[in-house]
Amino acid sequence: MSTIYRKYRPQQFADVIGQEHIIKTIANEIAANKLAHAYLFSGPRGTGKTTTARLLAKAINCEKRHEPERGSIHGCEPCNECSSCQEITAGHNIDVIEIDAASHTGVDNVRENIIENAQFKPTKSKYKIFIIDEVHMLSTSAFNALLKTLEEPPSHVIFVLATTEAHKLLATIISRCQRFNFKKVAHDEILKRLEEICKSEKIKVDKKVLERVVNKSDGCVRDAESLLGQVLSLDLKSIGPEDTEMILPTTDVALVLEFIDFIVDKQVVPAIQMIQKMVDDGVHLEQFAYDAIEALRFMMLAQADPQAKNINTDYANKDLKTIKKLSEKISVPALTKMLEALMARRREIKSAPIPQLPLELFVVEFTATSLSLRDAALSGGEAIPLNGNARQGIVPISKIADPVRYGTASADANQPPRNDSKEAASTFTQTIKDTISSFTHKSPQTTLEEIKNKWEEIIQQIAKENHSLSFILKMSDLQSVDTEGLHITVPYSFHKDKLSEHKTKKTIEKYLTDFFSEHISLFCSVVENTAQKTGNDDELNKLAADFGGEVI
Secondary structure (H helix, E strand, C coil): CCCHHHHCCCCCHHHCCCCHHHHHHHHHHHHHCCCCCEEEEECCCCCCHHHHHHHHHHHHHCCCCCCCCCCCCHHHCCCCCCHHHHHHHHCCCCCEEEEECCCCCCHHHHHHHHHHHHCCCCCCCCCEEEEEECHHHCCHHHHHHHHHHHHCCCCCEEEEEEECCHHHCCHHHHCCCEEEECCCCCHHHHHHHHHHHHHHHCCEECHHHHHHHHHHHCCCHHHHHHHHHHHHCCCCCEECHHHHCCCCCCCCHHHHHHHHHHHHCCCHHHHHHHHHHHHHHCCCHHHHHHHHHHHHHHHHHHHHCCCCCCCCCCCCHHHHHHHHHHHCCCCHHHHHHHHHHHHHHHHHCCCCCCCCHHHHHHHHHHHHCCCCHHHHHHCCCCCCCHHHCHHHCCCCHHHHCCCCCCCCCCCCCCCCCCCCHHHHHHHHHHHHHHHHHHHHCCCCCCCHHHHHHHHHHHHHHHHHHCHHHHHHHHCCEEEEECCCCEEEEECCHHHHHHHHCHHHHHHHHHHHHHHHCCCCCEEEEECCCHHHHHHCHHHHHHHHHHCCCCCC
8 A cells, every 4th residue: 555645646736735826837837838948846845846846747748638728727737647647647757757866966877867868859748857856966067067958958858856955056057947936835734635635545533633743744745644644554443642642742731831830930849740740650751841842932932923823733722822821921031041941951851861850950940040021020020130141031049039029929018128138048049959859859658678579570570571671680689779769789780781771771660660659760780799690690591592692
C-alpha cells in the first residue's frame, strides 16, 4: 500500500491547496499559450513545488486537454486519461526528466543529463521538460555550465527548478527564470484536506487528533499527510486522542496552563509538587516543556496582537481565554525571559542526571527571584531591575520581600514604612530554601529492610522485561536508603555504567514505585570485593554466555 501523501498527491491544479496565486498565474499562461522557458519554484518543503511542476508538465503535454477559458483553471487541467498523463503520473514519461540535484551536483552530470539531452527533440510529447529538484545543491561549475542553456534553451525545452533555499542560487540563474514563491499552507486548509482523506479512507479520526497533526506539520502539507498516515496505520475504525499518544505525544493543556499560572503567581511549592507528580505519573517532560513553550509563545503573540486571529493553534476557546488572562498578568520583558529560559532548560532535560531538575530550576528561577514589571506597576510599586537593566523585568529578592511596598500583601494605611528589608530578604531566601529542601529531599517511607525482603521478587519481574539486567541486579548489594534514594553497589564498573543509563535507571525505579507505592531514586557505585567477585563468577559466566561470550 502506498503512503498517504503519495496516494493523495494532487493530479489536477484544483487539488493543490494554499498556492492559489501560483496556480492561477500558471493557468493563465497555459490559456494564453505564453509559457516561460524556465520556472523557479521556491519555498518551504512539502508545500507543492514538485507536484506543481509535474502538473505543469502534464497540462502542456496532455493530448486531450480542451482549450481553456481565460481566467478559469478548469480548461487547463490535464485529462489524466491519455498515455502522456498516465506516464507522467507513473514517472515513466521519457520526455519529462526529473533530476535530484542533491545527488547530481557535478558539472559532468549537468552536461550529460541536461545540456546534451536538451538538444534532442521530444520523443512523442510537445515539450521536453526538465524538473531539477533541490537545485541549490548544484556546484558553482555546474551552475555556470547550465547558464547558457537556461538562458536560450531550444523551443521544445522547459526548465522547472525547485528549491527550499533560493538564497543559495546564483543571481544569474534567478534572473533567467520566472519565479514563484510557495508559502506555508494555512491551518484550516490542511485540516480540511485531512478530513477529506479520512473520509476517503472510511476511518473516523477525532478532530482534536487532526488539529494536533496540523500543528505539528507547521504548514507543510506533506508532513501533515505523513503524520496522518502513521495515525491511520493504527488500523482502527475510530481513532481518538488517547489512541495516538505514542505517535503524537501531547500534554493536558489544563496541566500546562496551571503550571504557567503557578509560575506567574510566584507559587514555588505547588509548581515543584506538580513536576514531581508528573514524574510519578510518567508524563513525558520534554513534551510537557514543549507544550509550555507553545503556550508562552501564544501569550506573547496575544500581547502583540490581542485579536490573535492568524495564529495556528488547537486550543479550545476556554483555554484561549485562560491564556489571554495569564498574558495580562505578566510583562513582555518577563515573558520573553521565561521563554528563553524554558527553551534552554528543555534542551537540558535529556542530559540531566535527574530529568526533572531543569524544570525545577526553571520554577525556582522565576518564582523565587522574579517579579514582572506589570505586577509591580499594578501593585503601586516600582520595578527595580537587576544590574540596572529595566528591560529584564527582574526585581531583587530584597524588594520582593517587602509585601507592603510591592503589593504582595495587603497594606495597612496607618502602618509605617518598613526598614528591615535586609532581614526580610534573608528570611525570604531561607524560607524558599527550606521549602524546596523539605520537598525535594524527603526521605522515602520505605525502609532498607522492606526493599531487601522484596528484592528477589523485584528482580524476577525485571527479568521478564530485561533478562540481562536481572543478572546484574543479582550481583548487586543493597547498601542504604536516605534522602537521595536507594544506594546499591556492584563489583564492576561496566555494571555501574549499565545501571546508570537513563532508560535502565527508570526501568528499575518504575518497579520500585510499583512495589512500594512511592518514587525511590536509584544510585549505584562500584565496590570491588574479592570474595564477592569469587562468589559471583557463576552469575557472571551465565551473563556472558547470554551474550555469546565468555569470561577470560
